[in-house]
Amino acid sequence: MRTSRMATALTATTLITVLTASCGHDSESRSAAEPTPAGSTASRTAPAQPALEGIAAFGTPASVAGDWIVELRTPEKTEAPADSQSLPSGWTALRTTMRFTNRADHISMLPRTVLTMRYGADGRAAVLFSGAGLPGLPERGTTTRVKPGGSFAADIGLAVPAAAAGERATATAEVTKEGMAEAENLFFEGTLPGQAASTAPGSSSSQGPAAGATVPLGTWSTSGLRLSPISLAQGEAGGRRAELELSVANKSADPKKGMGVSLRILTGDALKQVASVTPGLGYKDAPIAPNRTATAMVRFTIPDTTVPGPITVEAITTGGTRTTFDGTLR
Numbered sequence: 104m105r106t107s108r109m110a111t112a113l114t115a116t117t118l119i120t121v122l123t124a125s126c127g128h129d130s131e132s133r134s135a136a137e138p139t140p141a142g143s144t145a146s147r148t149a150p151a152q153p154a155l156e157g158i159a160a161f162g163t164p165a166s167v168a169g170d171w172i173v174e175l176r177t178p179e180k181t182e183a184p185a186d187s188q189s190l191p192s193g194w195t196a197l198r199t200t201m202r203f204t205n206r207a208d209h210i211s212m213l214p215r216t217v218l219t220m221r222y223g224a225d226g227r228a229a230v231l232f233s234g235a236g237l238p239g240l241p242e243r244g245t246t247t248r249v250k251p252g253g254s255f256a257a258d259i260g261l262a263v264p265a266a267a268a269g270e271r272a273t274a275t276a277e278v279t280k281e282g283m284a285e286a287e288n289l290f291f292e293g294t295l296p297g298q299a300a301s302t303a304p305g306s307s308s309s310q311g312p313a314a315g316a317t318v319p320l321g322t323w324s325t326s327g328l329r330l331s332p333i334s335l336a337q338g339e340a341g342g343r344r345a346e347l348e349l350s351v352a353n354k355s356a357d358p359k360k361g362m363g364v365s366l367r368i369l370t371g372d373a374l375k376q377v378a379s380v381t382p383g384l385g386y387k388d389a390p391i392a393p394n395r396t397a398t399a400m401v402r403f404t405i406p407d408t409t410v411p412g413p414i415t416v417e418a419i420t421t422g423g424t425r426t427t428f429d430g431t432l433r
Contacts, residue, residue: 157356157393158273161293164204168280168287171214172204175274175291178220178261184234187260191230194262197296198237201276204254212281213247213255216240219385222263222295223270225350226397228385232260268297273392288358290392320347320416320430327352328364328418330428338407345405345432347416349382350398351391358390362399367417370409370432378403405432 159165161177176199183196190196201218205211218240220229233239237260241247249255263272272295277286312323323329331348349366353359361384368378382399383389391397405414409432416428 155292155394157358158290158292158395161274161291163291165289165291167214167278167289168283170205170207170211170280171278172206173216173276173278173289174202174204175276176200176202177293178272178295180296181237181260183232183260183262184237187232187234187237190232190262191264193265194230195265195268195297196232197229197261197263199259199261200256201240201259202254202256203249205249205251208251210248210250213241213249214281215243215279215286217277217286217386217389218259218274219389220261220272220274221392221395221397222267222272224396225348226273226391226395228399229272230262232262234260263295266300267295269299270295273395275390275392277390288390290358292392317415317427317429320414320428323350323352324418324426324428326420326424326426327354328420328426330366330416330418332430333414333432335405335410335432338410342404342406343410344402346400346402348398349401349418350396352396353391353393356393358393360390361388362391362397363421365419366401367419368403368405369415369417370405371412374415377405377409 161175164172164174166172178197178199181196181198183190201216203213218231220231221227222229231239237258239259240257247255263270272293274291276289276291278289279286312325312327313319318324318330320330320332329348329350329352331350333345333347336344349362349364351359351362351364362382365379365381367376368380369376380401380403382401384391384397384399411431411433414430414432416430418426418428
């Protein structure tokens, strides 16, 4: 089982991933050609309210296998580079810096790292992007060497909806040191820039868990699962494209390996199965932070003849727990 190791704080947080492997560098280097802009507040931004045990605040160093110190700075607003990928309309561009410091007494290869960022109480995925001045982490397959006592910094772009301003953000870094077969999980957390809305729509605390034989879509089950009402696109020759959000609450003080849920989609009173889906978080076994929630979009197709009508979704966990959700297609 993967472990989560956090260093003592030296100062007081779908479907997109960034992979690191490693390019030769001096003792202090950046992935970007230019330094952080003079107006940057990343290094001066105090961490947000204390994170839970097992989750370090943004700007707080965390250790990996005793040989590396990893720090993720608080995201700040930026302009999306002209050469970056198209971002979702209405989303806010942010930047952060991930710094790796080599504490070994010899030259070491930069650990391979997978980074994800989730925002809000429901843990929806931010979109990570790259471009001029925001090259991101080194591409997998490259070689990055760091001198003893030296460090490597990667400037990373990410985007969130404008409504996520001031919301909690939780970052997951799966770091694999050279020679290690398994990654270590590091979690960082803080607050996104901007003013939070007084009431966050669709937050995890908006509805209590249902305890009946079936659970209405949009309501939490006692097992820590929630399925949103189903959205439908216009009918096509092959049927109606449908989507819903699956939210999984990790109620443990340890990371949870992946969503761990498969869905069976059944229509009508006869419960005819029309789809089966196993949702993920962007890559196999992506962990959910301790005592946090992750939400993923699930897409499937249903026959056009089933609309309008009843819809039933059976959620089956890897442990064999079955939860039945029901609703109506309109």
